[in-house]
Amino acid sequence: MTDLMTPKAFEAALREVGKTRYHDLHRFHKKLHGGQCSFEQVQAWALNRYCYQEAVPRKDAAFMSRVHDRALRREWIHRIHDHDGFGEEPGGIERWLILTDALGFDRDYVVSRKGAMSATKFAVEAYVHFVREQPLVVAVASSLTELFAPSIHRERISGMLEHYDFVDDNVMAYFKRRLSQAPRDSDFALEYVKANCRTRQEQDGCIDAVKFKCDVLWSQLDALWTGYVDGAIPPGAWRPGEGMKKKARAGRAGKSRAAAA
Amino acid sequence: MTDLMTPKAFEAALREVGKTRYHDLHRFHKKLHGGQCSFEQVQAWALNRYCYQEAVPRKDAAFMSRVHDRALRREWIHRIHDHDGFGEEPGGIERWLILTDALGFDRDYVVSRKGAMSATKFAVEAYVHFVREQPLVVAVASSLTELFAPSIHRERISGMLEHYDFVDDNVMAYFKRRLSQAPRDSDFALEYVKANCRTRQEQDGCIDAVKFKCDVLWSQLDALWTGYVDGAIPPGAWRPGEGMKKKARAGRAGKSRAAAA
Numbered sequence: 001m002t003d004l005m006t007p008k009a010f011e012a013a014l015r016e017v018g019k020t021r022y023h024d025l026h027r028f029h030k031k032l033h034g035g036q037c038s039f040e041q042v043q044a045w046a047l048n049r050y051c052y053q054e055a056v057p058r059k060d061a062a063f064m065s066r067v068h069d070r071a072l073r074r075e076w077i078h079r080i081h082d083h084d085g086f087g088e089e090p091g092g093i094e095r096w097l098i099l100t101d102a103l104g105f106d107r108d109y110v111v112s113r114k115g116a117m118s119a120t121k122f123a124v125e126a127y128v129h130f131v132r133e134q135p136l137v138v139a140v141a142s143s144l145t146e147l148f149a150p151s152i153h154r155e156r157i158s159g160m161l162e163h164y165d166f167v168d169d170n171v172m173a174y175f176k177r178r179l180s181q182a183p184r185d186s187d188f189a190l191e192y193v194k195a196n197c198r199t200r201q202e203q204d205g206c207i208d209a210v211k212f213k214c215d216v217l218w219s220q221l222d223a224l225w226t227g228y229v230d231g232a233i234p235p236g237a238w239r240p241g242e243g244m245k246k247k248a249r250a251g252r253a254g255k256s257r258a259a260a261a
Numbered sequence: 262m263t264d265l266m267t268p269k270a271f272e273a274a275l276r277e278v279g280k281t282r283y284h285d286l287h288r289f290h291k292k293l294h295g296g297q298c299s300f301e302q303v304q305a306w307a308l309n310r311y312c313y314q315e316a317v318p319r320k321d322a323a324f325m326s327r328v329h330d331r332a333l334r335r336e337w338i339h340r341i342h343d344h345d346g347f348g349e350e351p352g353g354i355e356r357w358l359i360l361t362d363a364l365g366f367d368r369d370y371v372v373s374r375k376g377a378m379s380a381t382k383f384a385v386e387a388y389v390h391f392v393r394e395q396p397l398v399v400a401v402a403s404s405l406t407e408l409f410a411p412s413i414h415r416e417r418i419s420g421m422l423e424h425y426d427f428v429d430d431n432v433m434a435y436f437k438r439r440l441s442q443a444p445r446d447s448d449f450a451l452e453y454v455k456a457n458c459r460t461r462q463e464q465d466g467c468i469d470a471v472k473f474k475c476d477v478l479w480s481q482l483d484a485l486w487t488g489y490v491d492g493a494i495p496p497g498a499w500r501p502g503e504g505m506k507k508k509a510r511a512g513r514a515g516k517s518r519a520a521a522a
Contacts, residue, residue, distance in 0.1 A: 057334060058326045064341070065323035065389065068374070070354055073318060073345050077338070080325070084334050093331055113329070128326065 007194045010203050014141070014190070014210055018148035021214035024155065028221040028229065033156050035163025040240040042164065043103045044228040046096075047238055048120040048220060050110050053096045053174075055124035057083040062132040063139050075188065082181050092181075095174035102171045106245045115238030119223035127216045134209065137196045141206035142213045144193070146186035153178050268455045271464050275402070275451070275471055279409035282475035285416065289482040289490065294417050296424025301501040303425065304364045305489040307357075308499055309381040309481060311371050314357045314435075316385035318344040323393040324400055336449065343442050353442075356435035363432045367506045376499030380484035384477045391473060395466075398457045402467035403474045405454070407447035414439050 005013065023029055031037050032045060060079045067073050085091025100110045109115060131139045153175040160167045169176075197203045227233045266274065284290055292298050293306060321340045328334050346352025361371045370376060392400045414436040421428045430437075458464045488494045 054329065054331070058328070061322040061324075061334075062326035063322075065319045065326055065393065067319070068315065070315070070318075070345055070372075073322075073341070074347070077341060077345070077347070080334070080338060084331055084338070086335070086338070111331075132326065 002200050004198075004200050005203050010194060010197065010206075011190065013203075013207050014144055014193070015147060017207060017210040017214060018145070021211055021218065022145065022148045022152070023214065023217040023221055024148065024152040026218055026221040028225050029152070031229070033159030033163075035159065037164075039103075039164075039166065041224075041228050042166075043105070043240070044238060045224055046100050046103050047105060047110060047243070048116045048224060050093075050096055050100060051113050051116045051120050052124045052217075052220065053083065053093050054111075054113070055128055057093075059128045059131040062128055063136075066132070066136060066139075079185060092174055092177065095177060099171050099174060101245075102166055102168075104244050106243055109243030115243050117223050117227055117234055117237045119234070120220050123216045123219045123223075127213065130209070130212060135202070135205065137193055137202055138205040138209045140189050140196075141193045141209035143189045144186060144206075144210050145213045145217065146182040147190065149182040149186075150179055153182070263461050265459075265461050266464050271455060271458065271467075272451065274464075274468050275405055275454070276408060278468060278471040278475060279406070282472055282479065283406065283409045283413070284475065284478040284482055285409065285413040287479055287482040289486050290413070292490070294420030294424075296420065298425075300364075300425075300427065302485075302489050303427075304366070304501070305499060306485055307361050307364050308366065308371060308504070309377050309485060311354075311357055311361060312374050312377045312381050313385045313478075313481065314344065314354050315372075315374070316389055318354075320389045320392045323389055324397075327393070327397060327400075340446060353435055353438065356438060360432050360435060362506075363427055363429075365505050367504055370504030376504050378484050378488055378495055378498045380495075381481050384480045384484075388474065388477045391470075395470065396463070398454055398463055399466040399470045401450050401457075402454045402470035404450045405447060405467075405471050406474045406478065407443040408451065410443040410447075411440055414443070 028045070032042065037045070057080045060076060060083075064073050064076055064080075067076070081089065081091065083092045085094055097107055097110065101107065113121065127142070130142055134142070157172045157175050161169070161172060193206050197206060227237055233239055289306070293303065298306070318341045321337060321344075325334050325337055325341075328337070342350065342352065344353045346355055358368055358371065362368065374382065388403070391403055395403070418433045418436050422430070422433060454467050458467060488498055494500055
């Protein structure tokens with residue numbers, strides 16, 4: 001097939017990627033939102049995922065650095081504000097740090113990314129590089145995993161609130177905020193790729209970009225599983241007890257029901 | 262000399278670069294603000310310099326894409342707002358287009374950058390690449406030509422208002438706005454490089470960055486001189502009369518006193 005897909009068929013193909021590759025299908029996700037993670041496993045997840053959160057505004061800046069269209073830059077910049085905050089608005093990274101606070105981490109430790117697994121950092125930086133190097137329409141397409149995000153966020157909010165006593169509404173603020181932010185962004189990006197793909201090759205490139213992005217997310221959960229479920233923590237990566245606030249509460253499991261090895 | 266300079270000596274060395282290399286020393290600048298440029302030469306200058314204006318927010322985004330320090334990104338992002346605008350604020354590029362409007366250009370033609378000289382585009386993209394690739398402190402230092410900008414802007418505002426009847430306060434809005442923006446930015450960048458250079462090698466790298474940036478500016482004026490004063494317009498570059506608004510006023514010289522061949 002080398003014919004240009006209709007916008008409808010193209011959108012369906014983009015959405016189809018989520019059904020087979022989005023990280024809501026990953027066993028770590030199921031374990032996390034199902035309340036099967038130990039406190040330490042939730043810690044490992046939040047600590048590593050900080051790297052992803054922190055990379056997102058950088059990949060958005062990398063994208064903007066390549067855009068000659070001022071109107072597109074003016075549209076895109078709110079994504080940086082959403083994560084970094086702007087003026088009085090603290091932003092998504094700050095909300096993520098409220099989560100790591102609740103998990104007992106020292107902020108400087110989290111922000112240093114010293115305890116994150118290399119696999120995590122490689123994956124998120126691959127995303128920054130992808131956006132810096134690929135054709136613009138393909139770079140935009142890589143953000144389209146946000147099409148699939150609201151359902152995972154809803155699942156995560158309800159699942160984590162139900163199952164973990166160290167999680168409350170304040171801690172879940174990041175995900176609640178994304179419920180409204182992600183659809184705005186994915187609507188824009190979806191319209192952009194539909195309007196700007198002129199060849200089947202570009203459309204296929206966009207579908208591959210969504211697969212790539214799913215891989216970025218999936219590989220982070222694979223690494224977490226290896227390190228903190230299988231227990232094969234890589235050299236240099238965080239070990240339970242490290243990086244805690246000076247006055248950290250003692251380790252706790254709360255309602256967390258299991259601590260698989 | 263391999264000893265770390267004192268902050269005072271380092272600042273003096275950075276400022277010294279301006280005295281010998283900043284483009285206020287260029288013969289095209291003297292001709293422009295002295296009222297010696299023809300209408301067409303002012304057009305060529307504004308058309309080409311649009312490329313520089315348009316590159317600045319992209320280089321700032323390229324910088325931000327590399328910064329892991331959220332506080333620094335939150336500080337830096339106002340530079341993108343200054344140029345691209347944000348919300349109701351139209352931004353510096355819009356103000357530049359008011360200048361090219363006054364010079365009779367069609368906006369689409371200006372924004373397309375089709376008529377700009379390759380030398381201009383090579384120079385400004387070199388700046389984007391420099392900021393994307395050099396050590397962060399060196400990338401910050403490359404913005405320090407703003408230390409020298411207010412005096413050239415003041416000279417340009419008064420000189421152009423005096424000598425060209427197609428220039429009024431509205432047209433000079435870009436430069437007037439930069440009189441307050443540039444010192445804020447250069448103060449921050451100067452303090453940043455003074456605080457963050459830990460070796461003489463880094464300090465020398467910063468001084469070289471200011472030289473590099475002066476070269477970026479200087480080479481643009483050299484290209485203008487070659488093309489539009491010497492009259493050796495490169496193939497593909499704008500020729501007087503091209504890219505005008507449909508209802509452009511007829512070419513005019515106004516108070517412009519000369520059109521050196």
